[in-house]
Amino acid sequence: METMEICGYTCHIIINGTDLPTIYWGEMKDSSGTIGKVLSLCEGVKCNFIIFEAGDWNSAFSPWEFTLNRKMSFPGGGRRTLNWLVNECVPFCEKEYGLTGKRILCGYSLAGLFSLWAFYESQAFSGVVSCSGSLWFGGWTDYAESRSAPPDSAVYLSLGDREEKARDRIMATVGDCTRRQYELVCGDKNVSRQILEWNEGGHFNEPEARIAKGIKWIAGEI
Numbered sequence: 001m002e003t004m005e006i007c008g009y010t011c012h013i014i015i016n017g018t019d020l021p022t023i024y025w026g027e028m029k030d031s032s033g034t035i036g037k038v039l040s041l042c043e044g045v046k047c048n049f050i051i052f053e054a055g056d057w058n059s060a061f062s063p064w065e066f067t068l069n070r071k072m073s074f075p076g077g078g079r080r081t082l083n084w085l086v087n088e089c090v091p092f093c094e095k096e097y098g099l100t101g102k103r104i105l106c107g108y109s110l111a112g113l114f115s116l117w118a119f120y121e122s123q124a125f126s127g128v129v130s131c132s133g134s135l136w137f138g139g140w141t142d143y144a145e146s147r148s149a150p151p152d153s154a155v156y157l158s159l160g161d162r163e164e165k166a167r168d169r170i171m172a173t174v175g176d177c178t179r180r181q182y183e184l185v186c187g188d189k190n191v192s193r194q195i196l197e198w199n200e201g202g203h204f205n206e207p208e209a210r211i212a213k214g215i216k217w218i219a220g221e222i
Contacts, residue, residue: 131158
C-alpha cells in the first residue's frame with residue numbers, strides 16, 4: 001500500500017490491475033485499523049483501492065448544511081470533497097497508474113451518505129457501496145427522488161437491523177429512509193444491479209465486515 005497526499009488529502013493506494021474496478025473509499029482521519037481490517041477481509045478481491053481521509057468528518061461528508069440536534073450539526077462541506085475527488089483525485093490516479101476500469105464509490109455511515117450523493121451528483125462513477133448510510137439526513141429522500149443514477153450502474157445498500165431503534169427520533173427514520181432509497185434504486189432504469197442487505201445489530205456492529213461485504217458484492221458484479 002502506497003500512502004501519499006493528493007492536493008491536501010491523505011490517500012492510501014493499492015493497485016492490483018489497471019483494468020480492474022477502482023474503489024474510491026472515504027474514511028475518517030487516522031483510521032488505519034479500520035482500513036487494515038477491511039483490506040484483510042477483502043484479500044483476493046479483484047479491485048484497486050483509493051482510500052482518502054477526511055480531516056473533519058461531519059463537514060467533509062455532509063452534502064449540505066443540516067442541524068440534527070443541539071449537540072450535532074453538519075456544515076455541508078461535501079461539495080468541496082466532491083470537487084476534489086472528481087477534479088483532482090480521480091484524474092491524478094487514472095493518469096499516474098493508468099487506470100481504465102470502472103470507478104466505484106464506497107463509504108460507511110455519513111461517508112455512505114456522501115458516496116450516494118456523489119454518485120448521483122457527479123454522474124462520474126459506475127457503482128456505489130453505501131453501508132449503514134446516514135440516509136436520515138435532512139432532505140436526503142427528496143433529493144434522491146429527484147435524481148437518476150448513471151447508466152448501467154450498480155448500487156449496494158446495507159443497514160443493521162437495529163439501527164432504526166436509535167434514541168434520536170430523526171436517526172430512527174433510517175430504516176424507512178433506506179427502504180425508500182432501495183425502492184428508488186429498483187425503479188431506476190439506469191441501475192442494472194442492486195441489493196439491500198440487512199446485517200445483525202446496530203450502527204457500530206462490525207463496520208469493517210459490512211464494508212467488506214459491499215466491496216466483495218460490487219467487485220464481483222460490476
